[in-house]
Amino acid sequence: MPAIDVTIVGNLARSPETKVTAGGVTACTFTIASNERYRDGDGQWKDGPTSWVRCCAWRDLADPGPRHSGAMSVSIAAG
Numbered sequence: 001m002p003a004i005d006v007t008i009v010g011n012l013a014r015s016p017e018t019k020v021t022a023g024g025v026t027a028c029t030f031t032i033a034s035n036e037r038y039r040d041g042d043g044q045w046k047d048g049p050t051s052w053v054r055c056c057a058w059r060d061l062a063d064p065g066p067r068h069s070g071a072m073s074v075s076i077a078a079g
Contacts (some may be wrong), residue, residue, distance in 0.1 A: 010034030
């Protein structure tokens with residue numbers, strides 16, 4: 001079965017929310033805003049529509065979680 005790799009590059013849209021479940025598992029949720037960049041007919045860079053990607057990290061990945069605002073990337077590998 002092939003592996004699936006996803007990388008999201010963008011900006012942290014708001015402060016991350018970190019919680020601990022009743023079972024003691026840490027979860028951190030955050031949103032990344034990502035814009036497609038392209039060149040128009042005149043060769044000038046333009047921003048495309050914004051994609052809002054909600055992410056949730058669990059256990060070791062959630063602690064301490066993202067701590068800054070601004071540019072970041074998230075890579076996910078499954079399989």
